[in-house]
Amino acid sequence: MxxxxxxxxxxxxxxxxxxxxxxxxxxxxxxxxxxxxxxxxxxxxxxxxxxxxxxxxxxxxxxxxxxxxxxxxxxxxxxxxxxxxxxxxxxxxxxxxxxxxxxxxxxxxxxxxxxxxxxxxxxxxxxxxxxxxxxxxxxxxxxxxxxxxxxxxxxxxxxxxxxxxxxxxxxxxxxxxxxxxxxxxxxxxxxxxxxxxxxxxxxVGVLWFRMHIDGVPAHVLDTRAGRNAIETLVAYLPAFKALEAEINALPRQAPYDTLDSPFNLSIGKIEGGNWASSVPAHAILEGRVGFPPGMSPEEIMNRVRRCIEARHAELGDGSPAPRVEFHGFRSExxxxxxxxxxxxxxxxxxxxxxxxxxxxxxxxxxxxxxxxxxxxxxxxxxxxxxxxxxxxxxxxxxxxxxxxxxxxxxxxxxxxxxxxxxxxxxx
Structure with missing residues (x-):
């Protein structure tokens, strides 16, 4: 009353x-x-x-x-x-x-x-x-x-x-x-x-990350003379989906153990290339990943790094390792x-x-x-x-x-x- x-x-x-x-x-x-x-x-x-x-x-x-x-x-x-x-x-x-x-x-x-x-x-x-x-x-x-x-x-x-x-x-x-x-x-x-x-x-915790891919620029009259940074970047996307699944499969504290998939990884921004008739030399990906309470920002940063390193090794295409940066959110x-x-x-x-x-x-x-x-x-x-x-x-x-x-x-x-x-x- x-x-x-x-x-x-x-x-x-x-x-x-x-x-x-x-x-x-x-x-x-x-x-x-x-x-x-x-x-x-x-x-x-x-x-x-x-x-x-x-x-x-x-x-x-x-x-x-x-x-x-x-x-x-x-x-x-x-x-x-x-x-x-x-x-x-x-x-x-x-x-x-x-x-x-x-x-x-x-x-x-x-x-x-x-x-x-x-x-x-x-x-x-x-x-x-x-x-x-x-x-x-x-x-x-x-x-x-x-x-x-x-x-x-x-x-x-x-x-x-x-x-x-x-x-x-x-x-x-x-x-x-x-x-x-x-x-x-x-x-x-x-x-x-x-x-x-x-x-x-x-x-949840939230981390922003950025990945830089270097390719080899070339004229499109012979694309094999270059290495397409955008195509290389796309090859990393399955690894990020696997990382999301991996984080959600970890043991969770209550009450997050009741949710199906609470820790989402989203690729929010992709940039690359500078000319339609050139093999792109650079590509950049920015993403956001959620992580469980109790996990530190440092641990999730290491998981992102390991995910990218492992995918680079799997590809084995001779490209330089991507550069990884963390900016913005690193919130517990x-x-x-x-x-x-x-x-x-x-x-x-x-x-x-x-x-x-x-x-x-x-x-x-x-x-x-x-x-x-x-x-x-x-x-x-x-x-x-x-x-x-x-x-x-x-x-x-x-x-x-x-x-x-x-x-x-x-x-x-x-x-x-x-x-x-x-x-x-x-x-």
Whole structure:
């Protein structure tokens, strides 16, 4: 049962839905692919100011961060790039609650496959469309407006609360890690990833890799005079499928032992050659491989190396050994501790609003929850809207699910405050 105060909070959430959708649309218009996040950050800064939330820029090139043991290597510049954080009641007593959401999106190409340009949000049949609408700008809008709803309901937020809007979640996780490196930490984190109103129970490790193949260029009047790097690259693809099968055949810890094939290897990018009438001298492959919780990034890197070395030996074609590089994600997997007070509180909020306990969700990808878990030893979970076709064409998010996340988060903030007060009185 909801109290009179909680019913008032729910009413304010409904009143703020137009603003929540407006913020989502403003963020979608800022097409925030890697290195071009400035428009979305500027939008977020304006909304923080409008809502009278103190905004702080948290740089990715802070002193000492380059040496952080969990920082992923990146080939792009970090100079001048930053996250945006709003921290309330930093010195107040009580458990510190963190909301975290990423502003960056993956590229929308090929954009001609979209019904409309992906950076122009549109609504149809109860769904809001646009690149990043689901992953995860609607969730960011919901977490920000949940704070506003509690304030407008006249409820005091007296405990430490931090709102993190970060970049580089889609490629390294370094944005959130930079926040933790600079002291923007807490005791429990909620991330509105678009997996629906389920309790996120765990995630796999993720590694990015790149393989360079050298061939021998030649005129196509005699292709035998050269060695085709693209054809050589294609010969490695069965080895990567075998590596995926090998990883999934390893003994697994619960609860990943219940899934059929949770550790996926995807070849996401291939480049090669420079002229149709020349035997290509070079070819490059980039891929992503998932791996089990408990396996280190170093171990999976060694497995990728051995896979490529073994295939090179099998081919025996006299070509030079491929060069292997690792850039971007090298993120550990982990299982969430579902028996913590924060997750129990979230479950009660869900049940009181929907009349049934939440389901759990076991992920086969990675999120910024990893930074909190491995770097800060901070527990938390993901709980967000319902989205479709994330990373795909015509990505969209269900508007009713945004409303539910907004309301659940607002109720959670209020009850977290009550829990903090109870803890103070007991102490």
């Amino acid at each position: 909801l109290t009179a105060t909680e019913k008032r909070i729910v009413e304010r959430c409904e009143a703020l839905m137009d603003d929540t959708l407006a913020l989502t649309c403003d963020l979608v218009r800022g097409y925030s692919v890697l290195g071009e996040e400035h428009a979305a950050l500027a939008t977020m800064e304006r909304w923080f100011e409008r809502l009278e939330l103190p905004a702080t820029r948290v740089p990715l090139d802070a002193p000492g961060f380059a040496q952080h043991p969990h920082r992923a290597p990146a080939e792009w510049a970090c100079d001048g790039r930053y996250n945006l954080v709003a921290r309330l009641n930093a010195g107040a007593p009580g458990p510190h609650l963190v909301f975290n959401g990423h502003l960056d999106v993956v590229p929308a190409e090929p954009t001609d496959m979209w019904a409309r340009p992906p950076w122009e949000p549109w609504v149809k049949d109860g769904w809001l469309y646009g690149r990043g609408a689901g992953d995860m700008k609607a969730g960011i809008a919901a977490m920000i407006m949940a704070v506003q709803a509690v304030k407008e309901a006249g409820v005091e937020i007296g405990f430490p609360l931090t709102l993190q809007t970060v970049i580089e979640e889609e490629c390294t996780g370094n944005g959130t890690l930079a926040c933790l490196h600079q002291g923007y930490s807490g005791d429990f984190v909620l991330i509105p990833e678009p997996f629906g109103s389920q309790i996120y129970a765990g995630q 997997g982990f299982v969430v501790d579902l028996d913590t007070p924060g997750i129990a509180l979230l479950s009660r909020c869900h049940q009181d609003l929907l009349g049934e306990p939440p389901k759990s969700y076991l992920s086969t990808c990675t999120t910024d929850l990893r930074a909190f878990h491995v770097s800060g030893e901070i527990n938390g979970t993901c709980y967000g809207p319902v989205a479709q076709r994330i990373h795909g064409v015509d990505e969209c998010v269900e508007i009713d699910s945004i409303r539910h996340v907004l309301t659940t988060y607002a109720l959670f903030i209020h009850r977290w405050a009550e829990m903090a007060k109870a803890g103070e009185s007991e102490s």
